[in-house]
Amino acid sequence: xxxxxxxxxxxxxxxxxxxxxxxxxxxxxxxxxxxxxxxxxxxxxxxxxxxxxxxxxxxxxxxxxxxxxxxxxxxxxxxxxxxxxxxxxxxxxxxxxxxxxxxxxxxxxxxxxxxxxxxxxxxxxxxxxxx
Amino acid sequence: xxxxxxxxxxxxxxxxxxxxxxxxxxxxxxxxxxxxxxxxxxxxxxxxxxxxxxxxxxxxxxxxxxxxxxxxxxxxxxxxxxxxxxxxxxxxxxxxxxxxxxxxxxxxxxxxxxxxxxxxxxxxxxxxxxxxxxxxxxxxxxxxxxxxxxxxxxxxxxxxxxxxxxxx
Numbered sequence: 001x002x003x004x005x006x007x008x009x010x011x012x013x014x015x016x017x018x019x020x021x022x023x024x025x026x027x028x029x030x031x032x033x034x035x036x037x038x039x040x041x042x043x044x045x046x047x048x049x050x051x052x053x054x055x056x057x058x059x060x061x062x063x064x065x066x067x068x069x070x071x072x073x074x075x076x077x078x079x080x081x082x083x084x085x086x087x088x089x090x091x092x093x094x095x096x097x098x099x100x101x102x103x104x105x106x107x108x109x110x111x112x113x114x115x116x117x118x119x120x121x122x123x124x125x126x127x128x129x130x131x
Numbered sequence: 132x133x134x135x136x137x138x139x140x141x142x143x144x145x146x147x148x149x150x151x152x153x154x155x156x157x158x159x160x161x162x163x164x165x166x167x168x169x170x171x172x173x174x175x176x177x178x179x180x181x182x183x184x185x186x187x188x189x190x191x192x193x194x195x196x197x198x199x200x201x202x203x204x205x206x207x208x209x210x211x212x213x214x215x216x217x218x219x220x221x222x223x224x225x226x227x228x229x230x231x232x233x234x235x236x237x238x239x240x241x242x243x244x245x246x247x248x249x250x251x252x253x254x255x256x257x258x259x260x261x262x263x264x265x266x267x268x269x270x271x272x273x274x275x276x277x278x279x280x281x282x283x284x285x286x287x288x289x290x291x292x293x294x295x296x297x298x299x
Contacts, residue, residue, distance in 0.1 A: 004284075004288055004291075007295065008237065008256050009257055011222050012222060013149030013152060013221055013222060014152065014220065014222065016144050016147075017162055020162060023166065024136075024140065024173070025140070
């Protein structure tokens with residue numbers, strides 16, 4: 001504030017009319033009592049009583065939702081087809097990587113070519129019928 | 132909760148009346164608006180709940196009421212300017228004739244300012260408010276408050292310079 005501004009700010013304004021105070025407060029009580037307005041609802045009001053319990057519940061739901069999403073087939077036909085294909089690939093992969101079946105004792109040392117086409121159970125059946 | 136309205140009046144009414152007198156330039160309007168403001172507060176004291184700066188809050192309400200009052204009288208804001216053409220006595224009279232002349236010149240110079248510039252100049256000079264506080268009270272951006280003040284004070288300086296230099 002420069003000198004000119006200071007000079008202006010020193011000029012005193014007139015005061016309100018003397019009777020206005022009496023007009024305003026003549027009949028009313030000097031102190032107004034009032035109830036504060038209700039505060040707005042917040043999420044905190046819900047969470048505050050047991051934040052740990054709410055947090056644990058949220059975490060549990062997250063785990064549940066993630067698990068559901070991983071195991072549920074998609075609803076669209078394309079999605080379902082892809083899901084089915086991936087399931088087949090997964091199954092065949094596990095078949096290929098699993099160890100080869102052990103031949104029955106009777107066939108040990110024999111030609112095991114049949115094992116490539118038949119399960120041990122079927123071979124057992126076949127041997128039984130021969131006996 | 133409770134609010135001492137008489138104490139509130141004693142603390143703030145002189146400043147609010149000064150603002151209104153300078154803004155409206157008519158004593159009757161200033162009085163009516165001040166009365167309307169306090170009648171509202173008597174009816175709804177809960178308006179003060181959560182208010183940090185009472186003076187700034189009251190000035191904001193006062194400014195709104197003054198604008199509403201002028202709009203009621205005329206749809207054009209030019210009414211404020213027309214009213215300003217008939218300046219009311221703004222300042223307390225003093226014995227010094229030179230100072231009296233300066234006050235008269237200042238009253239006329241303030242009347243030459245647009246109402247919104249005058250409001251900013253008043254709050255800056257006579258309420259010592261910051262531009263941020265003025266912006267909040269008048270509901271304008273702080274940059275606007277600063278530029279209005281600069282234009283206003285430059286104009287006052289131009290109008291009052293001869294007399295001001297003479298008095299120094």
